[in-house]
Amino acid sequence: MFGKSVALRSAGVLAVAELGCLVQEEDVLRHESFTAEWRDLSLSTRPEARCSLREVDDRRKETYWQQQETHSVVQRSPWLVMRLGRLGEPLARYHLPYQRALPLPLFVPADLSAKAERGATPPQLRHLMDFETALAGGSPPTGQCRDKKAVAEITKELPPVVQPSRPDFGKGDLPRSLSRSLSQEAQRG
Numbered sequence: 001m002f003g004k005s006v007a008l009r010s011a012g013v014l015a016v017a018e019l020g021c022l023v024q025e026e027d028v029l030r031h032e033s034f035t036a037e038w039r040d041l042s043l044s045t046r047p048e049a050r051c052s053l054r055e056v057d058d059r060r061k062e063t064y065w066q067q068q069e070t071h072s073v074v075q076r077s078p079w080l081v082m083r084l085g086r087l088g089e090p091l092a093r094y095h096l097p098y099q100r101a102l103p104l105p106l107f108v109p110a111d112l113s114a115k116a117e118r119g120a121t122p123p124q125l126r127h128l129m130d131f132e133t134a135l136a137g138g139s140p141p142t143g144q145c146r147d148k149k150a151v152a153e154i155t156k157e158l159p160p161v162v163q164p165s166r167p168d169f170g171k172g173d174l175p176r177s178l179s180r181s182l183s184q185e186a187q188r189g
Helices: 123-135 151-156 178-188
Strands: 005-010 013-027 032-057 062-076 081-086 092-095
Touching: none
Parallel strands: none
Antiparallel strands: 005 013, 013 032, 032 062, 062 081, 081 092
């Protein structure tokens, strides 16, 4: 078991360190092998919030500044367990939600022809289905209204629709005003 290790320094101080793990197993008799690689341990240095000291001496023209730092540790494992905390303190342990960490087997095709067996309906859902059946009048619910009427039956009761007539507002139908006709005749001479 071995892995990659990375360490980054900033101004001579360790900023980030990561340790990786690589596990390889091989069974020659069964022609099987297994390989897993993951980042096992991460150590990072960060400034601690609201923990700084600053002193200024104007008479001597001296300034002193100090920032407290915290070292956080994150440890991961392929068993979906993560441990977090500060260096030197007990680490909190968290179980991550399951997700497929390894790929699907390549050489075993999925059997798509077999259908999954349907389980029995839970009692709570069965009671709800019985209630809906009772509301539907004893017949299984179809999702439609029992008092549904055809559209033709509804429109039969309505008065007939009369399309509005569009009057033709042409020049010939309207009488010309007297003033316009006199002024036009005066211009024509």
